[in-house]
Amino acid sequence: MKMIIFPTLIALNSGFALAQQASDYFTVDPGLRWQFISTPLDSAGNEIDSLQYSRWDLLISETVFEGLPAKILQTKSGPAETIEYQPYLDSIFYHLSGTDGYEYFKLGVIKNLIFVLDSLISDSTFSVLSFLQSLEHWYSVYRFAQPVGNRYEIFHVDTTVTIDTLTLPLRLEYDGTRLQDETIVTGIGTFECKKFDRTIGISYLIILPPPLPPIAIPILYLHDYIWIAEDIWIVQGLIPPITVDLQFIGYGIINIPGLITRLDIITGVEEEIQTTTDFTLLQNYPNPFNPSTKISWQSPVGSWQTLKIFDVLGNEVATLVDEYKPAGSYEVEWNASELPSGVYFYQLRAGSFVETKKMILMK
Numbered sequence: 001m002k003m004i005i006f007p008t009l010i011a012l013n014s015g016f017a018l019a020q021q022a023s024d025y026f027t028v029d030p031g032l033r034w035q036f037i038s039t040p041l042d043s044a045g046n047e048i049d050s051l052q053y054s055r056w057d058l059l060i061s062e063t064v065f066e067g068l069p070a071k072i073l074q075t076k077s078g079p080a081e082t083i084e085y086q087p088y089l090d091s092i093f094y095h096l097s098g099t100d101g102y103e104y105f106k107l108g109v110i111k112n113l114i115f116v117l118d119s120l121i122s123d124s125t126f127s128v129l130s131f132l133q134s135l136e137h138w139y140s141v142y143r144f145a146q147p148v149g150n151r152y153e154i155f156h157v158d159t160t161v162t163i164d165t166l167t168l169p170l171r172l173e174y175d176g177t178r179l180q181d182e183t184i185v186t187g188i189g190t191f192e193c194k195k196f197d198r199t200i201g202i203s204y205l206i207i208l209p210p211p212l213p214p215i216a217i218p219i220l221y222l223h224d225y226i227w228i229a230e231d232i233w234i235v236q237g238l239i240p241p242i243t244v245d246l247q248f249i250g251y252g253i254i255n256i257p258g259l260i261t262r263l264d265i266i267t268g269v270e271e272e273i274q275t276t277t278d279f280t281l282l283q284n285y286p287n288p289f290n291p292s293t294k295i296s297w298q299s300p301v302g303s304w305q306t307l308k309i310f311d312v313l314g315n316e317v318a319t320l321v322d323e324y325k326p327a328g329s330y331e332v333e334w335n336a337s338e339l340p341s342g343v344y345f346y347q348l349r350a351g352s353f354v355e356t357k358k359m360i361l362m363k
Contacts (some may be wrong), residue, residue, distance in 0.1 A: 020145045022096040025194070026071060026233045033058045033267050034233070038077065042059050042239050054080045055261060058088065060285055066104060068138055074285050082084040087357065089137060091286040101142030101228075105135055105174075106288070131159060133362070139174070142196055142228065146178040154198075158214070169205040172217050174198070184227050188265040194235075198224040212283070217229030220244045222256070237261040279353040284334075284346065288360040291337035295320070297348055302326040305350040309334060309359035313342050320346075336361050 036055040039047045055077040062071050073087035093104035139154045144151060156173035179195040203216035220242070227236040264286035282296040295307065306320035317339060320332045336344070341363045347356040 020099050022101040022144055023228050024100055025097055025228050027231060030059050030061060030269055035264045036261045037264050038259055038261040041241050041260060043255045053077055056083060056085045065093050072285055082220055088283040093357060095138060099145035100140045102138045103141045104138050115184050118334060141176055144194060148178055148180050151175055151177045169207055171203045171205055173201045186235050188264055188266060191235060193227040193229045196226045217347060226295045235263040276347040279350055281348045281357060284359045288362040290363050294331055294333050296331040298329045298351060299325060299327050303351045308347050310345045
């Protein structure tokens with residue numbers, strides 16, 4: 001049975017002074033699930049209701065990740081009719097310290113798209129995948145005490161890419177701006193929110209003789225607006241559509257559609273897990289991982305259970321469980337520090353139940 005959370009937070013006064021500590025904005029209860037409705041936008045910013053889909057973020061753990069205490073969420077997207085039955089395919093990591101909210105930048109499920117981009121680049125000395133992997137790190141993205149309107153740099157990096165015979169010196173930058181607080185209406189009430197603009201920019205660099213700095217000519221600037229409510233975390237996101245002119249490298253003009261994501265409900269899933277009538281093998285988290293990940297499952301009856309790890313060739317590389325277990329929920333941690341990067345599979349067997357899921361070790 002689903003339980004709707006925060007019935008007393010339906011209305012907040014618009015003049016209420018929100019706290020500045022980042023931890024005040026994030027719920028402290030693992031097992032909560034944020035359910036969003038995402039709607040694509042056409043080039044004019046109009047919502048395309050026929051393409052609407054759901055996104056679920058599940059808070060599953062609070063542990064140390066890449067050296068910092070982290071709140072770990074699993075996330076998945078899909079049609080509203082089937083999302084309940086889809087596996088969680090990616091993870092989101094947040095670290096809250098003082099007045100700053102940190103987010104761990106990682107490729108996650110977009111790495112397959114990066115492989116395609118690599119195939120379009122003729123520079124054998126440059127890999128988009130390797131370049132972006134080098135940027136995987138904790139970054140202070142949400143700065144709650146930042147003065148309104150002040151832009152702050154999250155990171156920037158300069159590189160050179162060769163496409164066909166054209167060599168392009170480029171700059172990738174990720175900036176943030178805290179904007180004026182706004183009142184947002186959601187599926188669970190109305191909230192006074194902190195608003196941030198996360199901006200990803202790509203610029204062409206004109207290299208000047210030293211000691212003059214290069215001149216950056218903007219190619220693409222993608223805005224990602226985020227609204228955060230106290231005790232709730234993110235309640236709305238907006239990526240406006242943009243038009244990118246790539247005629248100078250022979251690719252013409254490209255229209256990139258936008259997306260608006262709105263919080264619909266927040267539910268507690270702990271009761272659902274405890275009363276399950278079926279075996280359930282959950283997606284490991286984090287995924288991708290390095291070098292450790294956790295695997296969870298639920299068993300409605302007692303049985304002899306095995307949980308094994310296999311490589312892509314079907315070779316067994318580890319046995320994590322091989323014993324009788326009573327009905328209940330379980331979690332084990334697997335450390336793959338001695339294995340190479342790549343795709344691995346974990347398989348749960350319990351009586352006649354057999355299920356296998358994929359995970360990615362990325363060092």
